[in-house]
Amino acid sequence: MSSSPVSLPVPAQPYGRPPLRTVQVLGGAGAGSCAHVRSLATGLAARGVRVTVCAPVAAEGEYDFTGAGAQFTPDAVSALRAACAGADVVHAHGLRAGMRAALALRGGGRRVPLVVTWHGGAPEPAGALGRLSRLLERRVARAAAVVLGASSDQVDLARRRGARDARLAAPAVPVATAGEPAAEAGKTRAELGAVERPLVIAVGSLVARRGYALLLDAARAWRVLDPLPLLVIAGEGPLRSELARRIEAEGLPVRLLGRRRDADRLLAAADVAVLPSRWEGRSLLAQEALRAGVALVATEVGGVPELVGDAAVLVPYGDPGALAGAVAGLLHDPDRRAALALAGRAQAATWPSEDETVAQVLSVYDELMERHRP
Known part of the structure; x- marks a missing residue:
């Protein structure tokens, strides 16, 4: 998502030994x-x-x-x-x-x-x-x-x-620059069509293990919320056509953004990040969300609990009701989101x-x- 060079001095090679x-x-x-x-x-x-x-x-x-x-x-x-x-x-x-x-x-x-x-x-x-x-x-x-x-x-x-x-x-992973100013975040939200409505983001390839079918089930449950949240998914993959058909047929408040080079900018503008995967090792989205101070809802799978500690809301995989409820709860509780932002940055400092x-x-x-x- 983001890129930052490691700046280190170049040491002399040991005498008589070629470079590795x-x-x-x-x-x-x-x-x-x-x-x-x-x-x-x-x-x-x-x-x-x-x-x-x-x-x-x-x-x-x-x-x-x-x-x-x-x-x-x-x-x-x-x-x-x-x-x-x-x-x-x-x-x-x-x-x-x-x-x-x-x-x-x-x-x-x-x-x-x-x-x-x-x-x-x-x-x-x-x-x-x-x-x-x-x-x-x-x-x-x-x-x-x-x-x-x-x-x-x-x-x-x-x-x-x-x-x-x-x-x-x-x-x-490279540490992103400081979160963008409120004006820039507002501009990003306007570009996405999320003015005066909550913005939820997921990032990752459109493949089965990412759990996007369950995420669309959760988005269907959000249709009763007021204001109606917008879910944006940044990523590309073989399931795009299938997901797009569901979004259109069910009238879901979801946009597929395709592969993006500015996912860190999108993340900085979001209210909640969501990781619905069937399995993750050391999730890039989870790391960037916690570092950016964005509240994260993730499935309790693989290496996710070890990575995030108590700095995210974890739900079982395969339970769209729990996923929808966790996201909706955070969207209606700014104090909880602020607490998770602090906890996320503290957890990231341990990595x-x-x-x-x-x-x-x-x-x-x-x-x-x-x-x-x-």
């Missing part, structure tokens, strides 16, 4: 993993590490990894193999990226350690898809020298899947900074280099 060479592998253009890799690339490059980011071209266009001090290469199989062949450490972000990196490293002349950060995931699907998912998790977990989980439940899952070394390493995250990851790389040093 890392490859950061992305399997897609997800906002959380891309923001984390951009932050890592900035911090590692500032510490004298040579960083190559292997990712979809669309991710480079949006996150500018080269501007962070990294070399960029598209995620074609041949390019990934070539990049990994010259690396000291390969760090994949997500299961798909982990599998691709493990295959790229197979058969190489040198033993290059693989680190995998598990950013996402979900409760296991049933049937053949579930078996395939578990197989992928096992192969990635066992191929990695170290698995870094974004939340404690991911660390536990990696261990169950056979990881030799699984650790908690919560990715930090690791970008510098601390970079230092933790670099310490893992150094440890692996010592293990593999001749």
